[in-house]
Each structure stands twice: as structure tokens, then as C-alpha cells.
Amino acid sequence: KAGVTQTPRYLIKTRGQQVTLSCSPISGHRSVSWYQQTPGQGLQFLFEYFSETQRNKGNFPGRFSGRQFSNSRSEMNVSTLELGDSALYLCASSLVELAASSGANVLTFGAGSRLTVL
Amino acid sequence: GNSVTQMEGPVTLSEEAFLTINCTYTATGYPSLFWYVQYPGEGLQLLLKATKADDKGSNKGFEATYRKETTSFHLEKGSVQVSDSAVYFCALSDGTNAGKSTFGDGTTLTVKP
Numbered sequence: 069k070a071g072v073t074q075t076p077r078y079l080i081k082t083r084g085q086q087v088t089l090s091c092s093p094i095s096g097h098r099s100v101s102w103y104q105q106t107p108g109q110g111l112q113f114l115f116e117y118f119s120e121t122q123r124n125k126g127n128f129p130g131r132f133s134g135r136q137f138s139n140s141r142s143e144m145n146v147s148t149l150e151l152g153d154s155a156l157y158l159c160a161s162s163l164v165e166l167a168a169s170s171g172a173n174v175l176t177f178g179a180g181s182r183l184t185v186l
Numbered sequence: 187g188n189s190v191t192q193m194e195g196p197v198t199l200s201e202e203a204f205l206t207i208n209c210t211y212t213a214t215g216y217p218s219l220f221w222y223v224q225y226p227g228e229g230l231q232l233l234l235k236a237t238k239a240d241d242k243g244s245n246k247g248f249e250a251t252y253r254k255e256t257t258s259f260h261l262e263k264g265s266v267q268v269s270d271s272a273v274y275f276c277a278l279s280d281g282t283n284a285g286k287s288t289f290g291d292g293t294t295l296t297v298k299p
Contacts, residue, residue: 072229074187074229099285100285101285101286103289109292110289110290110292111230111275111285111292113287113288113290116283116285116286117285123283123285123290124285126228145187158229158230160229160230160285161225161285168231172281173218173285173287174220174232174235174279175222175230175285175287176228176231177230177231178229179227179228179229180228180229181267
């Protein structure tokens with residue numbers, strides 16, 4: 069069973085540019101979430117998509133956006149890059165269960181896309 | 187809102203030493219609790235989980251018990267190995283949204299031979 073695949077793994081951009089990151093979830097997983105990981109802030113939730121709809125959004129500026137396609141693949145975009153956007157961006161997929169107490173909210177993470185902004 | 191507090195690191199141990207990484211949480215309702223591990227250059231992977239009070243999650247010699255009375259989920263291992271060197275994250279999910287979990291800051295463990 070293929071895991072969560074993120075592309076590209078590494079990229080370098082300059083301030084003011086934009087970037088698009090891609091995530092292919094595990095087959096059958098309909099929920100895709102994005103997290104930003106930095107040494108200073110730890111893991112911060114960006115947003116979650118389910119059935120092509122954004123269900124949740126974290127406290128990030130509007131420069132951060134995403135979308136999900138009908139095959140559950142997801143992309144996130146960051147426009148007008150700033151130095152502080154340098155981070156590891158992690159995508160995670162989850163198998164949605166009906167019962168909130170089922171404990172099935174296990175996240176399966178990809179290896180991440182490491183973005184460096186110069 | 188939900189929050190997770192982990193003991194500050196880094197933690198350095200000798201091989202075969204006992205490991206404890208403390209984790210406490212704040213959440214409404216009855217969250218599920220998780221420990222994830224991140225090896226260098228990789229994403230996070232699930233180590234163990236517990237979904238209700240007094241549940242014990244275990245995997246690869248690691249254990250953690252869901253203590254509702256103390257709102258804790260401490261990670262333990264009786265004898266660590268060099269290969270256990272990694273960053274460990276405590277996390278919770280309140281079950282309302284599949285993809286949104288709240289993570290602690292992570293604890294870096296280094297095991298020396």
C-alpha cells in the first residue's frame with residue numbers, strides 16, 4: 069500500500085515568489101491536512117480538506133491556500149513568500165470514520181516538502 | 187482550545203536506560219491521544235494511541251496510559267536502543283475533525299551506545 073507522497077521534497081524560492089506543493093494521500097483516505105513545522109513554532113495546523121471542501125483552517129494569513137481534487141489529491145499554495153515561510157510542510161491523510169470516539173483519527177504523514185525562502 | 191504540553195528536551199540517555207517523556211493535555215470532552223515519532227529526514231509516524239481513559243497504547247516496547255484524572259499520557263520504554271533516537275510528539279484529536287490534531291512541541295531523544 070503506497071504511503072502519502074509529497075512533491076517536491078526540497079525547494080528554494082526567493083521572497084515575493086509563490087510556491088505550490090502537492091500531496092497524494094493513501095488510497096481510500098478522503099481527508100487531507102497540511103501542517104507547517106518549524107523549529108520555533110513546532111507543528112502548526114494549516115488546513116484540512118475533505119471531499120474537495122476545506123473543513124478547517126488554522127491561524128495563517130490568506131497567502132496560504134489549498135485545494136483538493138476529486139481523486140483526493142491536494143495542493144497547497146503560498147503566495148508572496150516571506151523569509152518566515154521557510155519550513156517543512158507536512159501533508160497527512162486520514163481515513164474518516166463515522167464515530168467520533170472511534171479513535172480512528174490517526175494521521176499518516178508524508179515525508180514533507182522542505183521550503184527555503186531566501 | 188485544545189493544547190498539549192510535553193516535557194522540555196532534549197533528552198540524552200545511554201543504551202538500555204529507562205525512558206519517560208511526560209505529556210499533559212487540555213481538551214474538552216474525551217479526546218484520543220497519540221504519540222508520533224519523527225526520524226531524521228522523515229515525516230511523523232504513529233507510534234501508539236489510546237482512545238479512552240485507562241487505555242494503554244503500546245508498540246515496539248513503548249507504552250503510554252491514558253490518565254484522565256491527571257490529563258496525562260506519558261511515554262515510557264524500559265530499555266532504549268540507539269535506533270530509538272528521534273523526535274517524539276504527543277498529540278490529541280477531539281474527534282470532531284479527522285485531519286486536525288493538536289501537537290506538543292516535540293522531545294528530541296538521543297541514545298548513546
